Amino acid sequence: MKQESLLDTISSQRWLKTAGDALQPAVLNAFAAGGTTGKRLKNVLHGTWLGFPLHPALTDVPVGSWTTAAVLDGMELLGEKKYAPGADAAVAVGLAGAVGAALTGLTDWTGTTGKRRKAGLLHGLLNTTAAALYATSLFLRRRKETRGAGIGLSMLGYGIMTYSAHLGGHLVYRMQTGVDHTATSETPPKDFVAVLPEKELAENTMRCVKAGEVNVLLARKDGKLFALHHTCSHQGGPLSEGDLLDDCRVRCPWHGSVFSLEDGSVVDGPATESQPTFEVRTHDGQIEVRPAKAGKA
Numbered sequence: 001m002k003q004e005s006l007l008d009t010i011s012s013q014r015w016l017k018t019a020g021d022a023l024q025p026a027v028l029n030a031f032a033a034g035g036t037t038g039k040r041l042k043n044v045l046h047g048t049w050l051g052f053p054l055h056p057a058l059t060d061v062p063v064g065s066w067t068t069a070a071v072l073d074g075m076e077l078l079g080e081k082k083y084a085p086g087a088d089a090a091v092a093v094g095l096a097g098a099v100g101a102a103l104t105g106l107t108d109w110t111g112t113t114g115k116r117r118k119a120g121l122l123h124g125l126l127n128t129t130a131a132a133l134y135a136t137s138l139f140l141r142r143r144k145e146t147r148g149a150g151i152g153l154s155m156l157g158y159g160i161m162t163y164s165a166h167l168g169g170h171l172v173y174r175m176q177t178g179v180d181h182t183a184t185s186e187t188p189p190k191d192f193v194a195v196l197p198e199k200e201l202a203e204n205t206m207r208c209v210k211a212g213e214v215n216v217l218l219a220r221k222d223g224k225l226f227a228l229h230h231t232c233s234h235q236g237g238p239l240s241e242g243d244l245l246d247d248c249r250v251r252c253p254w255h256g257s258v259f260s261l262e263d264g265s266v267v268d269g270p271a272t273e274s275q276p277t278f279e280v281r282t283h284d285g286q287i288e289v290r291p292a293k294a295g296k297a
């Protein structure tokens with residue numbers, strides 16, 4: 001199926017919206033019920049501590065293990081019985097990895113909306129189906145009479161997992177889920193440029209200004225000036241429309257990621273990539289910015 005037709009077909013499924021409307025708040029409420037611990041756990045599962053999403057790395061475990069199992073199952077079916085224990089172990093390792101992939105994927109999914117949320121939910125449901133087939137397979141493999149059926153279920157699970165992995169590729173490469181939205185080709189200024197008259201930025205306010213081709217968030221908080229890339233690294237939300245928080249932080253209006261104004265680091269996910277920072281100064285009544293030397297602007 002063409003990429004556009006696949007995404008259009010998924011987008012037209014109303015049941016995915018209904019299911020998402022019910023499930024997403026339930027997951028977010030479960031994290032919120034855990035208070036500070038729940039928030040920390042959510043950040044760990046997003047991969048905020050790594051600086052990139054944890055989910056894609058963990059998905060390699062079930063994909064690799066179940067591919068190994070498929071090869072060893074094939075050898076067994078060709079009469080090489082000695083490969084059977086290895087195949088069973090690979091199925092078990094894949095199931096353990098699938099738990100981690102599911103938890104991180106479900107957490108990342110809470111930070112999606114619209115088409116991304118529908119495609120993400122379908123991706124998760126397919127993977128859950130594949131994992132259930134592999135779990136049943138592992139049970140059936142223990143007895144000689146049911147081993148053949150168990151291997152058959154593995155093959156079915158492998159097909160579903162492969163299609164779901166393909167859908168995961170759409171989510172990343174076509175829908176730009178989990179990529180750094182500040183990594184654009186816009187050219188920042190090479191040196192300080194005036195972006196706003198100083199008197200136009202009051203204490204406790206934020207503005208979006210242009211520096212070269214880049215949109216920059218200007219903020220004045222606790223008597224200090226700050227400048228970050230205006231586009232949220234998570235999915236491109238406009239930071240100046242978010243909340244200016246105590247302790248010199250800003251919250252994105254779209255999915256609630258919180259960034260430090262001091263160094264652009266992620267305080268709370270779903271974002272995992274920090275915001276590029278700009279040096280900021282005042283000169284002749286103007287606020288001027290340029291990319292921070294150690295930053296990625």
Ligand code: FES
Pocket residue numbers: 111232233234235236237252253254255256257270271
């Ligand atoms: S766009 Fe999702 S938190 Fe900013």
